[in-house]
Amino acid sequence: MPLRKPHISPFTALIVGAILLGIGVAWLVMHTLQSREAAAAAALRARLEKNRVQVVVPTRNLKPGSIADSADMAARSVPHDVIYPQTLTAATWGNYSGRVLTRPVYKGRPLLSTDFGPVAKRSFAGELAPGERALTIDVSGINSIANLIVPGNRIDLMLLAKGPQGTEELPLLRHIRVLATGHNTTPVAYATIHGAPAHITRYGSITLAVTPQQTAKLALAAQVGQIRVALIPQHHPASGPLPTLLKDDLFGTPAGPQGVASPPMVQYIIGSPGRNKVSELPESMPMQTPTSTASPQSRVIAREQQELSTLTHLVHAATPTAGVPSDHSTAELPKGYP
Structure with missing residues (x-):
């Protein structure tokens, strides 16, 4: 016996088609709205993140003398225009990790560079080149x-x-x-006052x-x-x-055997028999340099006068004071002289 085909009325087919079409349109509308919403949210987050910065905050209260360790810290995003210049960010935290706190810090409050002691100078050996x-x-x-x-x-x-x-x-x-x-x-840096260091x-x-x-x-x-x-x-x-x-x-003079120049010496024997005295004088005595206008004869006379004066000085030094005649007496010759 042949099977009978189901009879579907045109009205029923129209209703079913309309329902399927409505479901498709609804899904398409929802997908479009969700995509636009996600794009708008991403754009909004980008605009917000552009003016925000990640700061470092403690996860618990820390006392002065505590070591600032990464295990006790967390990052928090805050607007850039509400932080201090001394606030530590995630980018600068590496310079302070492991250092000692000199001030108390509190949970959730951004850390400041002033919460730490001064940065220790590098060793003086770092000033030396290899x-x-x-x-x-x-x-x-x-x-x-x-x-x-x-x-x-x-x-x-x-x-x-x-x-x-x-x-x-x-x-x-x-x-x-x-x-x-x-x-x-x-x-x-020397500040000068009237040209002199202050x-x-x-x-x-x-x-x-x-x-x-x-x-x-x-x-x-x-x-x-x-x-x-x-x-x-x-x-x-x-x-x-x-x-x-x-x-x-x-002094422009060559050194002698002991580093001192020694001019040639001349011995002078002065005195009387039994009371002779031997003295030494340089062979050439220093004298004043005559002017360029002096004649050769005057220079010779001046030299002779200076040598005579030196010799007279030695004679007086060799003669006892008691035996020096006065200016108005005649010197007596010692016995034995003709």
Whole structure:
């Protein structure tokens, strides 16, 4: 027996189609509204986040002396225009993590940089370049250019010591950088009043940046003699080296066997038999330099007069006071003279 096909009326089909179409339209409308809502919310969050910043807040109260650890901190987003310049943000927290608090902080309140102690300075060794050494030498007011040397200056060092030919000046080191003057490691800005420094920091030592070889040389030189300091011009540092100088070079005369010039001597025998005195005078006695207008004859006369005056002085020194005749008496010749 053949099956009968169900009979669906056109009205029923129309109603079913309308319902399905309404469901599709409703889903499409809801999807569109949700997408627009999500886009609007994202745009709003972006605008809000643009003017907000992540600050660091404690999750519990902390007392002074506590260590600021990341386990006790959290990030909170707040408007940028309501925080202080000293407020710690998530970007700057790494510089303060692990440091000691010097003020009490409270749960939920943003941390400030003033809640911590001052930042410890790096070690003085950080001022040295690779391969350099720091060496301190004693200085006086004179040997420190009247305490006007400041960190960053360049100096030359000289050594004053006794050598085989007497006192010598030897150039020791050149273009040495000054690291510190006393305990000061930063250049001092001098405010001048009428051209004179208004404030000068006194110190008794300077610390220099030297190589290992210069360190040994300078330490040994301090035991051998006296070290003197010469300041190098700031804008023209490429000056020539210091010369080596002997003490006798100051007077322009060559040194003798003991470092002192010795002119040839002439012996004079003055006195009477049994009371002779032997004296020595330089072969050429110094005399006043005549003027350029004096004649050769006058210069010879002046020289003879000076030599005669010197000889007369020696005669008076060799004759006893009691035996010197007065100006109005005649000197008696000793017995035995013809």
